[in-house]
Amino acid sequence: MAKASGPRAEAYRDAAAERSQDAVELFLAGRCGAAIWVAGVALECLFRAYHRRRSEQLDTGHDLKSLYKASRFADRVSPRHVERMGSSIGLVAASWKNRYRYDPEDAVRRSIGIRNATEFQRRATEVVNAVQEIVNHGVKRWPSNH
Amino acid sequence: MAEQSLAGRVTELIGRSFPGASVNIEPGDGTGRLAGWITWDGFRGLDHVERQQRLREAIADLPMDDQLLLGPILTMTPDEASDDEEAA
Numbered sequence: 001m002a003k004a005s006g007p008r009a010e011a012y013r014d015a016a017a018e019r020s021q022d023a024v025e026l027f028l029a030g031r032c033g034a035a036i037w038v039a040g041v042a043l044e045c046l047f048r049a050y051h052r053r054r055s056e057q058l059d060t061g062h063d064l065k066s067l068y069k070a071s072r073f074a075d076r077v078s079p080r081h082v083e084r085m086g087s088s089i090g091l092v093a094a095s096w097k098n099r100y101r102y103d104p105e106d107a108v109r110r111s112i113g114i115r116n117a118t119e120f121q122r123r124a125t126e127v128v129n130a131v132q133e134i135v136n137h138g139v140k141r142w143p144s145n146h
Numbered sequence: 147m148a149e150q151s152l153a154g155r156v157t158e159l160i161g162r163s164f165p166g167a168s169v170n171i172e173p174g175d176g177t178g179r180l181a182g183w184i185t186w187d188g189f190r191g192l193d194h195v196e197r198q199q200r201l202r203e204a205i206a207d208l209p210m211d212d213q214l215l216l217g218p219i220l221t222m223t224p225d226e227a228s229d230d231e232e233a234a
Contacts, residue, residue, distance in 0.1 A: 063229055065183045065220055069170075074181030074217025083202060086218035087194040090183075094194070094226035113225070 006056070012049035013142060016042050020135040023128045032124035033105030036112075039131040040064060040096030043089070046138045047071035053143070062098035064089075076141040085137065088130035095127050152212055153180055156205060160184055163204035171219055183220035185227045197221035 007015070019042035027035035043064060050071040051058055060066035068074075068089055077085045100108050109120045150158075157169045164186045171182035189197050201221055205213060 061229075065222070065227065068220065069172075069182050072178055072181070075178045077179075077217055079214050082216065082218050083198045086201070086220060087198045089218055090197065090220040090222060091194045093183075093220055094222050 006052070007048075009049050009052035012045045012052055013139060016045035016049060016135050017139055018042075019045055020131050023131060027124055027128045031105075032120055033100070033103070033108040035124050036095060036108060036127050037100040039127050040092060040098075040100070042131050042135055043092050043096075046135050047073055049142075050076070050138065064093040064096060068093065073138060076138065076143075081137065085134065088134050091130050092127055092134070095123060152215060155208065155212070156180065156216065159205050159207065160201075163200065164188060168224075179215055179217035181217035181219065183222055183227065185222050185224055187224055189221055190223045194221065 019038055023035045023039035023042060026038055044062060044067060047064070047067040048058070048071070050073045051067070054072070058067075058070060060070050095112055097111065100111070103111070105120075109117075112120075112123060114120045114123055153172055156171060160167055160169050164184065167184050167186035167188075169182075169184050171180050171184075173180050184201070192200070198221060201219060205216070
């Protein structure tokens, strides 16, 4: 029998909630670049959690938009939340790259296309808030029949 | 003639509103709701709320029953959608 590899779905889900809170704390400490990176990791954990419920085969790498589609998280979004979730997930996917784990804050800011610190702080606020919203949505709607 | 799939009809509507857009939407595992992303240079300068409003307008002609089969569709510029694994 093939041995299961990697965390269980519930472990990914719990990690998503923890990383989401970590992102808030980094933001409050003034670490905007780190907050954005950890917020993206939280979303990656959530999508991996939903995907892992159905399969252990995943070939998306760390690409958030591909992970989103593979996760079938969309099936858990009610019609009245579709537009809002599209905006929030899109914002995070557009503001995050896995390589930011190697980048100093200034490089993250330039990569996103933001010119000054004030605007970068605003983007970090939006990303951290969006991830909290998405992760809360995903945790609340976590199917109980697994 | 075979009826066009929902994904095909949505792609066609998006192509009319967002000329030249790359559309990557499909139901997960062939079932479930349509989800994915649109990449279009014209999203540059629009925030994500405005982009979603444009998307809503683009698909407004779909019957409501079909609209209910759509999940969140991400709206990104080519730069935002670029695969960072290649750039790392």
